[in-house]
Amino acid sequence: MAEKAFDPTKKYQEQEEVFFDDGREIELLHFVYGRSDVEEIRNNPSKVLAAIDEFARTKKYLMNVGEDKGRIVTETIHERKPQVMVELGGYIGYSCVLFGEAVRAAGGKKYWSLERNPEFAAVISSLVDLAGLSEVVKVVVGPSDASIRRLHSTGDLQHIDMMFLDHYKPAYTTDLKLCEELQLVTPGSVLAADNVIKPGNPPYLEYVRSTCEEKRQSASKGGADGVDTRFADRTANQYKSRQGQEKLDESRQGNPNLVYESKLVHSFEPNGVPDGVEITRCVGEE
Numbered sequence: 001m002a003e004k005a006f007d008p009t010k011k012y013q014e015q016e017e018v019f020f021d022d023g024r025e026i027e028l029l030h031f032v033y034g035r036s037d038v039e040e041i042r043n044n045p046s047k048v049l050a051a052i053d054e055f056a057r058t059k060k061y062l063m064n065v066g067e068d069k070g071r072i073v074t075e076t077i078h079e080r081k082p083q084v085m086v087e088l089g090g091y092i093g094y095s096c097v098l099f100g101e102a103v104r105a106a107g108g109k110k111y112w113s114l115e116r117n118p119e120f121a122a123v124i125s126s127l128v129d130l131a132g133l134s135e136v137v138k139v140v141v142g143p144s145d146a147s148i149r150r151l152h153s154t155g156d157l158q159h160i161d162m163m164f165l166d167h168y169k170p171a172y173t174t175d176l177k178l179c180e181e182l183q184l185v186t187p188g189s190v191l192a193a194d195n196v197i198k199p200g201n202p203p204y205l206e207y208v209r210s211t212c213e214e215k216r217q218s219a220s221k222g223g224a225d226g227v228d229t230r231f232a233d234r235t236a237n238q239y240k241s242r243q244g245q246e247k248l249d250e251s252r253q254g255n256p257n258l259v260y261e262s263k264l265v266h267s268f269e270p271n272g273v274p275d276g277v278e279i280t281r282c283v284g285e286e
């Protein structure tokens with residue numbers, strides 16, 4: 001996958017100081033459903049995505065994965081052909097519509113979108129319905145770790161063929177370890193982690209790039225308390241005003257015996273800022 005230059009004609013609006021949860025998500029729904037051509041975009045995922053992009057380019061920034069990084073993940077979906085894919089963090093449904101359609105096209109059965117904010121989850125469901133993807137996509141409201149545990153215990157989720165991590169940055173590693181412990185992530189699973197350059201995720205990159213021996217040694221030392229200090233305050237507190245202080249189980253050990261092959265694919269945020277997606281394949285267990 002070669003890195004392409006950013007096309008400035010597709011640039012989203014600048015990211016403001018307050019860039020989400022200020023009513024823009026509902027404004028987006030009115031923008032999309034208020035279009036004179038809304039019946040032409042119904043059941044057409046590409047046109048729904050184009051309408052979302054148009055809002056973000058002409059009205060207000062949206063924290064979507066965007067076209068460039070999205071392509072890296074859809075190419076991986078075409079290769080891996082997951083029957084079951086999970087995303088952590090759905091926001092207004094951009095990645096859900098883009099990847100849900102790719103999973104369906106690859107013959108997959110289910111795309112789970114785990115979103116903590118109930119208002120955002122309602123926006124996702126509305127746009128997924130418009131895109132005609134309701135049979136493949138299931139939106140689950142709640143914190144990702146509780147949702148993963150519940151879906152596993154009910155038997156609704158038995159294996160994750162592919163996972164897109166794009167929620168609270170410090171939770172990437174703790175949620176991956178939870179999925180390993182529940183044997184949802186096993187050899188054959190593929191992970192795509194967004195924002196590993198902007199804002200960055202050193203603990204996650206360290207984990208998926210470690211050898212089994214390194215992971216076993218670090219698990220034997222036990223986890224540190226609180227959010228890893230390598231995250232900037234802005235990232236650690238991104239959802240604090242709405243959710244309060246996040247509680248992560250840093251003592252979780254995961255399955256250090258899983259062997260990962262991991263690589264960074266460079267790309268751009270939809271407002272042109274350089275970023276990258278870490279693609280990680282679980283290739284064995286030792």
Ligand SMILES: C[S@@+](CC[C@H](N)C(=O)[O-])C[C@H]1O[C@@H](n2cnc3c(N)ncnc32)[C@H](O)[C@@H]1O
Nearest residue numbers: 064065089091094095115116143144166167168
């Ligand atoms: C960057 S946005 C996701 C963007 C989306 N994947 C896309 O590309 O279209 C991050 C989302 O994660 C959600 N979120 C944050 N912490 C979460 C958690 N612990 N569990 C589930 N969702 C969470 C936020 O509410 C927000 O909607």
